[in-house]
Amino acid sequence: MSLSLYDVSIPIYDRMLRNLATFLDKAEAHAKEGGVDLKTYAEASLGHGMFAFARQVQLASDAAKGGAARLAGVEAPAMPDTETTFPELRERIAKTLAFLASVRREQVDGQEGREIVLTFPGRSMTFTGESFLTTFSLPNFLFHVTTAYAILRSQGVPLGKMDYLAGAQTAALAAAQTA
Amino acid sequence: MSLSLYDVSIPIYDRMLRNLATFLDKAEAHAKEGGVDLKTYAEASLGHGMFAFARQVQLASDAAKGGAARLAGVEAPAMPDTETTFPELRERIAKTLAFLASVRREQVDGQEGREIVLTFPGRSMTFTGESFLTTFSLPNFLFHVTTAYAILRSQGVPLGKMDYLAGAQTAALAAAQTA
Numbered sequence: 281m282s283l284s285l286y287d288v289s290i291p292i293y294d295r296m297l298r299n300l301a302t303f304l305d306k307a308e309a310h311a312k313e314g315g316v317d318l319k320t321y322a323e324a325s326l327g328h329g330m331f332a333f334a335r336q337v338q339l340a341s342d343a344a345k346g347g348a349a350r351l352a353g354v355e356a357p358a359m360p361d362t363e364t365t366f367p368e369l370r371e372r373i374a375k376t377l378a379f380l381a382s383v384r385r386e387q388v389d390g391q392e393g394r395e396i397v398l399t400f401p402g403r404s405m406t407f408t409g410e411s412f413l414t415t416f417s418l419p420n421f422l423f424h425v426t427t428a429y430a431i432l433r434s435q436g437v438p439l440g441k442m443d444y445l446a447g448a449q450t451a452a453l454a455a456a457q458t459a
Numbered sequence: 460m461s462l463s464l465y466d467v468s469i470p471i472y473d474r475m476l477r478n479l480a481t482f483l484d485k486a487e488a489h490a491k492e493g494g495v496d497l498k499t500y501a502e503a504s505l506g507h508g509m510f511a512f513a514r515q516v517q518l519a520s521d522a523a524k525g526g527a528a529r530l531a532g533v534e535a536p537a538m539p540d541t542e543t544t545f546p547e548l549r550e551r552i553a554k555t556l557a558f559l560a561s562v563r564r565e566q567v568d569g570q571e572g573r574e575i576v577l578t579f580p581g582r583s584m585t586f587t588g589e590s591f592l593t594t595f596s597l598p599n600f601l602f603h604v605t606t607a608y609a610i611l612r613s614q615g616v617p618l619g620k621m622d623y624l625a626g627a628q629t630a631a632l633a634a635a636q637t638a
Contacts, residue, residue, distance in 0.1 A: 282571070288467055288593055326612060392461070413467075415474065416631075426601065426606060447594065448590075455587045
């Protein structure tokens with residue numbers, strides 16, 4: 281037995297983006313209850329130059345669609361980072377999920393050895409498909425989902441670890457049933 | 460081609476714990492420069508009932524050693540969460556890294572279909588080795604590493620995303636060379 285590149289990438293992006301969407305639901309409910317303007321949450325950050333909540337959602341989306349696209353060897357849809365409101369952030373997550381759903385298993389599986397080059401101002405990083413996923417894309421993606429969670433928690437939104445890990449049990453059962 | 464369970468688990472815990480250790484180094488240097496008592500950082504949190512920095516380090520250690528142990532089918536060494544100082548937290552990370560180094564590739568590879576049951580007060584979750592890693596252990600582990608980073612950033616420690624992602628390039632090159 282061994283693992284498929286698709287199974288250790290696309291479903292993780294997908295499930296954690298869905299969980300991120302539920303953070304928005306709970307933030308919205310909490311804002312309504314407390315008479316808080318949702319703009320406060322969208323613009324909240326952990327301070328010291330860290331990105332605000334809305335930007336963390338955009339970066340989680342970027343990491344998911346960029347990761348999936350690079351693994352599949354396709355172009356990621358451009359999303360110009362104009363979202364500032366909760367409905368716009370929801371729409372951003374929905375568009376990202378739709379792109380993930382369009383990536384086919386056979387485009388990703390077997391690509392673990394393909395060269396993936398990331399270019400940044402002044403430097404580039406050369407990966408294999410596998411090392412791109414495990415050393416860069418997944419840690420980076422989960423960084424932004426976690427930071428989005430932390431920002432809302434720091435604003436008093438009642439989230440718990442099981443909101444962040446939601447779907448784990450479902451995924452476990454689904455995996456066991458198809459094993 | 461396909462991926463091995465060892466390659467998508469143990470090296471991630473290992474590299475990210477080493478990066479966590481460098482967060483401690485940078486926090487220590489920053490505290491020295493600013494005349495800050497390191498206790499301030501160890502006890503800092505993002506508020507609203509979230510765990511403090513020292514506890515985040517312990518939980519990252521727990522997730523790594525518990526994850527590796529469950530995947531390998533061995534017992535994780537007990538670590539009683541008594542650390543409060545930076546030297547003690549460093550020692551905790553070092554002990555966790557030593558345990559990870561003791562886990563052999565052949566104990567983990569091939570275990571992706573084995574049943575793993577997590578028991579919590581009032582509920583249990585049944586996974587396969589693969590779903591345990593991808594839906595629970597990795598997201599949970601990276602949650603605590605990221606939150607530890609976020610707490611230090613929120614205290615003004617000069618960390619950047621490349622401190623969190625350190626080793627990605629090295630790992631990429633190593634993977635390419637052994638491919």
